[in-house]
Amino acid sequence: MNPEYVVMIVNLVIWTGIFLYLWRTDKAVKKLKQEIEDLHLSEKLD
């Protein structure tokens, strides 16, 4: 296989990994935000 394609595939795998990590983190942050909103903490502190 052409080494250029190997590098391209490695790049794509790395980008997929970074993207999935960010997606999961974003989901966790949104879930936490929802939980805090459900507890009405921000209103209590305003």
Next chain:
Amino acid sequence: MSKLWKIILYTGLALIIVGAFVWAPLEPKILKEYTRIFYFHVPVAWICVLFFLIAAYYSFQFLRTKDLLYDAYAKISNELGILFAILATVTGSIWAKVTWGSFWNWDPRETSIFILLLIYGAYFSLRSAVEQEDRRARLAAVYSLLAFVTVPFFVFVVPRIYFSLHPDPVINTQGKIHLELRQRVVFFSSLIFHTVLYLWLFQMRKTQVKLQMILRLYKENKMLEE
């Protein structure tokens, strides 16, 4: 950021990787195979400057309003700015190795990014040296504003004053863009999608910091009530 935008971002950057390797032609004289780093090195450097600019904006907002949330936003913006500055330095060093023969040559462009890294590294040293929250935020905001004043100087002025091995910037001194059509498409798409990535990262960190602040205030209030 909505699910649709995330999917567009993923597909867009994946297509840019494929485009850089398969579709865009190589620069035949000097860069040859290493032309491809250009599509990632320049957008990463651009985002680094963008983060430092946003940090300066939030520092100014903090000084104006004394709202600690702005100080937290300035801090995360500088953190991400440093991360992207390191990425720009690493990609630049790889490029330097293959075109100039050495990872580090103290070229004006390399020296200026090194000084910028030191300046912004000192921002975090300053923050960790001051314990009192208000004072820390005030000093950090002033420092962040002063640090940003040096950014245009080190990024745009210094490399143009001294002789540099660094290739001409995208828009060179004659005001022209020496890129072929397919190179332009991949390059400008890369700039746009990296900016979208920047927006996503920053929005996520902002929400995270805001939640941390709400929880901290809640805990403090609870302790006071007890």
